[in-house]
Amino acid sequence: MAARNTARKRAFQILFEGDQRGADVLTVLADWVRHSRSDTRQPPVSEYTMELVEGYAAHAERIDELIAQYAVDWTLDRMPVVDRNILRLGAYELVWVDATPDAVVLDEMVQLAKEFSTDESPAFVNGLLGRLKDLKPSLRRE
Numbered sequence: 628m629a630a631r632n633t634a635r636k637r638a639f640q641i642l643f644e645g646d647q648r649g650a651d652v653l654t655v656l657a658d659w660v661r662h663s664r665s666d667t668r669q670p671p672v673s674e675y676t677m678e679l680v681e682g683y684a685a686h687a688e689r690i691d692e693l694i695a696q697y698a699v700d701w702t703l704d705r706m707p708v709v710d711r712n713i714l715r716l717g718a719y720e721l722v723w724v725d726a727t728p729d730a731v732v733l734d735e736m737v738q739l740a741k742e743f744s745t746d747e748s749p750a751f752v753n754g755l756l757g758r759l760k761d762l763k764p765s766l767r768r769e
Contacts, residue, residue, distance in 0.1 A: 630673065630675070631675060631735075632735065632738075633673070634673045634675035634676040634679065635675075635676075635679065635716065635720075635735050635739070636739065637659075637670070637672060637673070637676045638675075638676045638679035638680050638683070638716055639712055639713060639716050639739055639743075641655050641656050641659060641676070641680050642680065642683060642712040642715055642716055643708065643709065643712045646708055646711065646712055647708065651684075652680055652683065652684050652687075653680070653681065653684050655680075656672070656676075656677065656680045656681070659672050660672045660677075679716060679719065679720065682719050682720075682723055682724065683715055683716060683719040686719055686722075686723060687715070690715050690718045690719055690722075691703055691715070693718055693722075693759060693766060694706075694711070694714050694715065694718060694755065697755055697758050697759060697762075698714075698755055707744060707745065707748070709740075709743050709744040709748070710740065710744055710748050710751060710752060713736050713739050713740055713743070713744070713748075713752055714736070714752060714755060714756065716736065716739075717732055717733070717735075717736035717752065717756045718756065718759055720732045721733075721756060721759055721760055721763065722759060722763055722766050722767060723767065729760045729763070732756070732760075733753060733756050733757065733760065736752050736753075736756055737749045737752055737753050739752075740752040740753075
């Protein structure tokens with residue numbers, strides 16, 4: 628499971644970088660893959676990292692709609708960039724990746740919030756993703 632944990636962390640970092648640079652996440656992913664192949668000091672980009680980033684990209688508009696709809700008192704653009712991208716990754720994996728148990732997704736995203744964000748962020752991430760988990764059957768509309 629440590630490999631999946633690392634894959635999620637890298638996928639989060641790619642989403643974060645894309646957000647910060649105003650770049651498409653698939654372009655950032657391609658940059659990461661290219662660098663990992665040409666520089667042995669760069670860690671490889673796993674298949675699961677690629678699946679997460681590509682899956683998020685395929686549903687990005689819907690994911691942002693869901694986060695905006697269920698984030699109480701926060702607009703997407705006012706949300707801390709770290710939290711926004713943890714939520715994006717978590718929402719994708721929670722709603723569209725059936726092979727990962729919901730509890731694992733929630734725990735992993737809370738851990739990312741603990742590692743990379745503020746003291747209040749783990750509760751915020753857990754609360755919003757918990758709401759999406761409860762509504763999951765009705766959220767996949769395209």
